[in-house]
Amino acid sequence: MHVSRTSAPVAGSGIVVVGAGLAGPVAAMYLARRFGRVTVLERRGDPRHLPAGQGRSLMVILSERGWRVLRELGLEEAVRRICVPLAARCGHLPDGSTVVTPYSRDGAPIWAVERYRLHCLLLDAAEAEPGVRLHFERPVRAVDPEEPKLLVGAGTSERWIPCRHVLGCDGVHSAVRAALVARGARERVSTLELAYQEIVLDLPSCDRGLMHYWPAGDALFGAFPLASSPRFAGSVFFRREGPRPSYAAAVDGPALARQFAETFPGLAAGIPDLREQLATKPVSAVRLTRCDRWVLGGTAALVGDSCHAMAPFMGQGMNCAFEDVRTLVSCLDREQDWERAFTAYERIRRRDADAITDISYQHYRTMSRLPDPRHEAEEAVARRLVALMPHRFVPLYERCAFSEESYSSALAEERRLRALARRILSRHGPAADLPDAHLRACVTQEENAGRAS
Known part of the structure; x- marks a missing residue:
């Protein structure tokens, strides 16, 4: 013993x-x-x-x-x-x-x-x-x-x-x-x-x-x-x-x-x-x-x-x-x-602690949520952006679990990605219908508009 x-x-x-x-x-x-x-x-x-x-x-x-x-x-x-x-x-x-x-x-x-x-x-x-x-x-x-x-x-x-x-x-x-x-x-x-x-x-x-x-x-x-x-x-x-x-x-x-x-x-x-x-x-x-x-x-x-x-x-x-x-x-x-x-x-x-506390609660919503077409459309745009520009857009979970980036920075970047996905969806429709070059142009256009405002 x-x-x-x-x-x-x-x-x-x-x-x-x-x-x-x-x-x-x-x-x-x-x-x-x-x-x-x-x-x-x-x-x-x-x-x-x-x-x-x-x-x-x-x-x-x-x-x-x-x-x-x-x-x-x-x-x-x-x-x-x-x-x-x-x-x-x-x-x-x-x-x-x-x-x-x-x-x-x-x-x-x-x-x-x-x-x-x-x-x-x-x-x-x-x-x-x-x-x-x-x-x-x-x-x-x-x-x-x-x-x-x-x-x-x-x-x-x-x-x-x-x-x-x-x-x-x-x-x-x-x-x-x-x-x-x-x-x-x-x-x-x-x-x-x-x-x-x-x-x-x-x-x-x-x-x-x-x-x-x-x-x-x-x-x-x-x-x-x-x-x-x-x-x-x-x-x-x-x-x-x-x-x-x-x-x-x-x-x-x-x-x-x-x-x-x-x-x-x-x-x-x-x-x-x-x-x-x-x-x-x-x-x-x-x-x-x-x-x-x-x-x-x-x-x-x-x-x-x-x-x-x-x-x-x-x-x-x-x-x-x-x-x-x-x-x-x-x-x-x-x-x-x-x-x-x-x-x-x-x-x-x-x-950082405040940020990961917020992230953790929202992740429960992500995991427990049943499929919703409105949410899935935004998710699809975000996933497409991450796949198309992997060095520019990094998934939130990856930022938290596989790096030592500050949690507050990870949350801020995720919010920017989500806001960009919503704007693209509302103005250009589902990302699956857009060619890669068109989607890249949409990102540049939306980011330029965001900086101008």
């Missing part, structure tokens, strides 16, 4: 990372290599002590931003061994047809990994890092950034622990963010209209090199192949409230199973334990977070979900959090001063 170095009492530390999810261990490793001792405090128990098979089947996606961080930490090879490469997503439409959308134009894959296995790997790596100390079942109940110090629980007792710098990697319910809000920061915490449950299933006829999804308008089912078994890890998304299909309209396992079968009839017959899974798996909400201040002097900074929790549909939440950490550390390397570095970090990252 795994034995961790976590039973000793928590002592004062120069740097404290609050939260030992995915971003916390990454931050601790980066910081320990530069500044020595780093203490990590986590309110939950150590997930590595869970009995076999009790870890969640939730999948996360690694793309270029995340791989760069893992490469710098020396973990890339170990993580690739537990990943599955995916070249495209395959939509299974209600009429029985399928549509395959490559993730990149050159066939490069994204990588799916079981969150639980990645989490355990990162914790092992952080624990092996000289200077890092992990403490589980140590909830941070308050943060005083003026002292600075943290009120840390241990069973039924609690005590104040002094520190010099605190990094909030503690998610949507962040105690570090609460301290910033108490000192004037404004937060916006909400819940997506969707909730989800995890379903493990067999999909023998589905290509294991693809992510598969079944759109149903107000519902969505997505599935990723597992590296640890021949099965798939799926998630069903229903509205939290409203008429069927919704969790409010189907309140128990049998009712949820009937709703699932009505919404995804082609899938239900192939999941013999569907009723049992829906009755026993938790219904999880998708929490969204924004905050207008991420730092306080040189004392406290927020990372990842603590300041920008987003919808999961672009697969960028973890990658964005890892990039947060890397950017913050780069600012520390450059500035050699914690307050200046924190200020630079917030300036660089806030616009």
Whole structure:
């Protein structure tokens, strides 16, 4: 059985990372290599002590931003061994047809990994890092950034622990963010209209090199192949409230199973334990977070979900959090001063976090939406432009997943492409009817008109 170095009492530390999810261990490793001792405090128990098979089947996606961080930490090879490469997503439409959308134009894959296995790997790596100390079942109940110090629980007792710098990697319910809000920061915490449950299933006829999804308008089912078994890890998304299909309209396992079968009839017959899974798996909400201040002097900074929790549909939440950490550390390397570095970090990252949060929500609309002739016409023009001028127009997903271009720049370029496609469609008709030379001329004409206005 795994034995961790976590039973000793928590002592004062120069740097404290609050939260030992995915971003916390990454931050601790980066910081320990530069500044020595780093203490990590986590309110939950150590997930590595869970009995076999009790870890969640939730999948996360690694793309270029995340791989760069893992490469710098020396973990890339170990993580690739537990990943599955995916070249495209395959939509299974209600009429029985399928549509395959490559993730990149050159066939490069994204990588799916079981969150639980990645989490355990990162914790092992952080624990092996000289200077890092992990403490589980140590909830941070308050943060005083003026002292600075943290009120840390241990069973039924609690005590104040002094520190010099605190990094909030503690998610949507962040105690570090609460301290910033108490000192004037404004937060916006909400819940997506969707909730989800995890379903493990067999999909023998589905290509294991693809992510598969079944759109149903107000519902969505997505599935990723597992590296640890021949099965798939799926998630069903229903509205939290409203008429069927919704969790409010189907309140128990049998009712949820009937709703699932009505919404995804082609899938239900192939999941013999569907009723049992829906009755026993938790219904999880998708929490969204924004905050207008991420730092306080040189004392406290927020990372990842603590300041920008987003919808999961672009697969960028973890990658964005890892990039947060890397950017913050780069600012520390450059500035050699914690307050200046924190200020630079917030300036660089806030616009990008807002952009990827917006992109992620819109991508859910793209995946769940049923075919619509009006939307398909605009999509066809945009696809034609991308194919005709590949260096000038780059798909949004490719910009986010296969480059380190800023998310805000990627969103701005996508909006320009969509606006151009709409103008061409309204003035010249469907792009499929236009010869290449004519379409190029239309682009030049529309762009010139845009500059003149």
